[in-house]
Amino acid sequence: MKKLLNNWFVQALLFLMALGLTAYVSQVINDVLPPYVLIIGLFIGINLIMALGLNLITGVTGQLSLGHAAFMSIGAYSSAIATVNFHVPFLLGVLIGGLVAGLFGLIIGFPTLRLTGDYLAIATLGFAEIVRVQFTNMKITNGAIGFLGIQGSTTFPIVMTIAVLTIFAMVWLEDSRNGRAMLAIREDEVASSAVGINTTLYKIQAFAIGAFCAGVGGALFAHTTTFIQPTDFGFLKSVDILSIVVLGGLGSIPGTIIGAIVLTAAPEALRSLSNYRMMVYGLLLIVIMIFRPYGLLGGVNLRQAVRRAIMLPKKKQTGRGA
Amino acid sequence: MNIMQQLVNGLALGSIYALIALGYTMVYGIIGMINFAYGEIYMFGAYAGLTLALSNYVNVYVALFGAMIITMVLGVVIERIAYKPLRRSSRLSALISAIGVSIFLSSLMVRLKGPNTRGFPKLFENRIFAIGDFQITFYQIVIIGVAALLMLGLHLFVTYSKTGRAMRACAQDQDAAKLMGVNIDRVVSITFAIGSGLAGAAGVLSGIYFNAVQPYMGLLAGLKAFAAAVLGGIGSIPGAMIGGLVIGLTEIMGITFNLSEYKDAFAFAILILVLMFKPSGILGRKANKKV
Numbered sequence: 001m002k003k004l005l006n007n008w009f010v011q012a013l014l015f016l017m018a019l020g021l022t023a024y025v026s027q028v029i030n031d032v033l034p035p036y037v038l039i040i041g042l043f044i045g046i047n048l049i050m051a052l053g054l055n056l057i058t059g060v061t062g063q064l065s066l067g068h069a070a071f072m073s074i075g076a077y078s079s080a081i082a083t084v085n086f087h088v089p090f091l092l093g094v095l096i097g098g099l100v101a102g103l104f105g106l107i108i109g110f111p112t113l114r115l116t117g118d119y120l121a122i123a124t125l126g127f128a129e130i131v132r133v134q135f136t137n138m139k140i141t142n143g144a145i146g147f148l149g150i151q152g153s154t155t156f157p158i159v160m161t162i163a164v165l166t167i168f169a170m171v172w173l174e175d176s177r178n179g180r181a182m183l184a185i186r187e188d189e190v191a192s193s194a195v196g197i198n199t200t201l202y203k204i205q206a207f208a209i210g211a212f213c214a215g216v217g218g219a220l221f222a223h224t225t226t227f228i229q230p231t232d233f234g235f236l237k238s239v240d241i242l243s244i245v246v247l248g249g250l251g252s253i254p255g256t257i258i259g260a261i262v263l264t265a266a267p268e269a270l271r272s273l274s275n276y277r278m279m280v281y282g283l284l285l286i287v288i289m290i291f292r293p294y295g296l297l298g299g300v301n302l303r304q305a306v307r308r309a310i311m312l313p314k315k316k317q318t319g320r321g322a
Numbered sequence: 323m324n325i326m327q328q329l330v331n332g333l334a335l336g337s338i339y340a341l342i343a344l345g346y347t348m349v350y351g352i353i354g355m356i357n358f359a360y361g362e363i364y365m366f367g368a369y370a371g372l373t374l375a376l377s378n379y380v381n382v383y384v385a386l387f388g389a390m391i392i393t394m395v396l397g398v399v400i401e402r403i404a405y406k407p408l409r410r411s412s413r414l415s416a417l418i419s420a421i422g423v424s425i426f427l428s429s430l431m432v433r434l435k436g437p438n439t440r441g442f443p444k445l446f447e448n449r450i451f452a453i454g455d456f457q458i459t460f461y462q463i464v465i466i467g468v469a470a471l472l473m474l475g476l477h478l479f480v481t482y483s484k485t486g487r488a489m490r491a492c493a494q495d496q497d498a499a500k501l502m503g504v505n506i507d508r509v510v511s512i513t514f515a516i517g518s519g520l521a522g523a524a525g526v527l528s529g530i531y532f533n534a535v536q537p538y539m540g541l542l543a544g545l546k547a548f549a550a551a552v553l554g555g556i557g558s559i560p561g562a563m564i565g566g567l568v569i570g571l572t573e574i575m576g577i578t579f580n581l582s583e584y585k586d587a588f589a590f591a592i593l594i595l596v597l598m599f600k601p602s603g604i605l606g607r608k609a610n611k612k613v
Contacts (some may be wrong), residue, residue, distance in 0.1 A: 004512075008457070016463050034556070047368070053606055055592060057415075064414065064417075066412075110467075111598050112594070112597075112598070114598075115597055115598075117413075118356060118413070118556075119597055119601050121356075122548070122593065122597065123593070123594050123597045125545065125590075125596075126549065126590030126591070126593040126594045127590070127594060129545065129586065129587060129589075130587045130590050130591060130594075131588045133584055133587035134587070136583070137583045137584065143574075147367050217474055234541075235545065236425075236541075237543060239421050242418070243418055245413065246418045247418070250414065275433060276429075276433070278425060278426075278428075278429035278432075279425075279426055279429045279430055279433065280428030281422075281429075282422045282423065282424070282425035282427075282429060283422065283426055284422070285418055285419065285421060285422030285425065286403075286404045286419050286422040286423060286426070289416075289418050289419040290404070290407045290414045290419065291409060292409060293408060293415040294411075294412070294415070295411065295413035314601065
């Protein structure tokens, strides 16, 4: 059984089946559930895609990034410009959003990834602020007023299918040679460069892929809300995505999924408390960190159980970050 | 618009950033943690000063002092509740907890005082002193003067008092300091109290200077002050002062050269340049990585 599952052909087949099943099931759900719930589901999917990207950077490779919203905004704006100004089809626009964000990830990655730990976090934060100010002052993005008239093309099945695609890609990536190199960098950068891993190369790779995911998420976001403005992508947005990754358990894909569900649904569930919900949200972050500093699924056997279920080799459990 | 004039404006703005940056740098120096909630403590200080100033027309210095006391208590309470249990866990957990505190405080203030921007009552006459072309307002004199006094006080405290010596010992080597009988918890609490008090003072000063207090004012100011702390060399107290002044001056210079739309980006552009070419900052010591 295990041997069979390690066969690439079987894996590809399973992958296609899972993808088809997701598309079908989400289509069925789409017709059944009320729009309000669907919108929440949609945002869970979008946040999940972006959080998986950040999980690769921060959770797997151990590079703390506080500027993920910048890549999201680059993806959102470039896809919106592509579909509105150049009449590109929606899905191609999403791809363009991802690619442009990934390209920026590469460009930004080269100089900044020589920094480590907190310094990198600060540099990414600074970069995100600069991007936000730049978008506020650009003509083509309509500045601070915001970009209007984007088609609301994003649907629940599309988001879910892309989310599942991202999950598969991340699982594969983590299990590949590159993924193991990234994990090694998180565990000990000096030691991994001593055994011949080109640490800068893999860090930039992780950064670019993570930025790509954020760009795709941003593009989907833009085509959901149909209106974007630079303040949508401020520091707090980066924090939202980072909280998903940290809360779920750094480096854990099931953790990220749970984090995305909990943190996207929490403000909605707290809506009955209306005026107090952000206060409760803040308290929630503190309390979870105090009682589960490695995230909800950090150090929980569920993760290994999930890994075993999909027949991946067990990896060393760590909750250590940057 | 002569250059001296801008220098004074930049100095006033920079003093405010420097006061907040001191809190960041002191806490980072001692427990290696970025306390993102300082921006919100600064905001709280501004509101505390505003409330005091509105009640019975207290003197501006009383309002300033009262706000500092309130934020000091707030800082210690935050440290005890949200950070102390996380001192031994990863940096990221502490960071997320700090972000939780910051979201909590700003939404609490929205609940208490509403989301609107509020003006500051006129606590004293804002006279303008002119020497030829060069003008300085009384507000600017007060801000620069108060900031300078506080920084001088901090410098004397850290250099000459017993607690100050304990703080420096903790920053150098926490374990060794513990072995020498330094009560780490007490030192960390005092550090938080001082940093928060300075941030509170900065809040009142900026409330007076800009005549605007708002629940979300802490975020950007905090980020810029943090940039200032890194620019000066995080962990270094004189570095934070220099960094704050540099950030304030660049921002004002940017406005002078008609780039005011980009003024929020300057601090971060400088930050990235500094990080790329001298990551330890202007006065920071280079940390040697031990294998």
